[in-house]
Amino acid sequence: MICVLLQGRIECNSVDSEDGVTRGKTVCSINKPIFKSNSTVIFIVSYGFNTNRDLSRKIEVTVNASSDNERHSPSSEVYKKQEIDVKYSVFVTIESSPSYTNFTFGENAVQKPLEQKIKVFNTIRPLNLTVVIKVPVRLGDKDIWMDTSSFQIPGCQSSRDEEPTVTDLVDKIKEKTILDCTVAKCRVFRCSKFMERNKDTTYTISANISSGWIQQIGLSSAKFLLTSTASLEYDENQYIFFSTTSNSGPPVHQIEAEVEVFTKPDFTKEIIGGSLGGLAFLALLTAGLYKAGFFKSKYSQMMNENEGGEAGPGAEEAAPTNG
Structure with a gap:
């Protein structure tokens, strides 16, 4: 794939690596530039990679500047190499x-x-x-x-x-x-x-x-x-x-x-309350039965049974004997 970037006097062409072995290359030409002393030009190049591709641990990027007249200042740096660390997500x-x-x-x-x-x-x-x-x-x-x-x-x-x-x-x-x-x-x-x-x-x-x-x-x-x-x-x-x-x-x-x-359950209050409640219920029940005459009638019945039981044997002894 070839990308062309035109901006003013700068023209860039990029060729990607198709086989994953040869390097991609971007060439930028500047049409008749006239730079003053200490001028700066910045090139920003962006690349995308397939997430499944293995790029080893580093990517090497080289930059080489040239001109038609081949006349450079002795202090010019026309070649630069940079390695970029690669991390995989x-x-x-x-x-x-x-x-x-x-x-x-x-x-x-x-x-x-x-x-x-x-x-x-x-x-x-x-x-x-x-x-x-x-x-x-x-x-x-x-x-x-x-x-x-x-x-x-x-x-x-x-x-x-x-x-x-x-x-x-x-x-x-x-x-x-x-x-x-x-x-x-x-x-x-x-x-x-x-x-x-x-x-x-x-x-x-x-x-x-x-x-x-x-x-x-x-x-x-x-x-x-x-x-x-x-x-x-x-x-x-x-x-x-x-x-x-x-x-x-x-x-x-x-x-x-x-x-x-x-919390550990404590049934002391329930036991005491249940006991007191039972006694109170028993007292109320006893009082109710007393007022209803239950104990009086029961007492009279018991007395009558006792009297009847004592008279029985005496009657048998007083009976006449026919001779």
């Missing part, structure tokens, strides 16, 4: 679904299963990619997960534990009810993999979460967000994250689990 998304569990405040030896899935999807081009997952594992002197020493994510390597950045962790958690790496010790997992274009992979956090860390916060009723993070690492000398904003860095994805704490 990448676009990777991270998704996860929220999870939920709950505990009763004061029960420190309880454990419940919790599972979180992190899906990583690569879009534009294949590349070596590392997903860095940080999971809170210890709050103060209490483990968040059971068997923390053997806590792992399949397909990932545990690299290290990071200490929290704040010391007043109780006040911080009470303020925001967020349990993340700012207040808790976090285990760092590195999940490295070569990912093909338009392919995805899923990493799973699956373990038993403990209730032992809840007591030290002192909130008997609350909802905490246990927040892990997932970020991306790649060769930043070769790749740049595709973004519609000015920030070309990859986002940090949050993986959240809601942990709800309930």
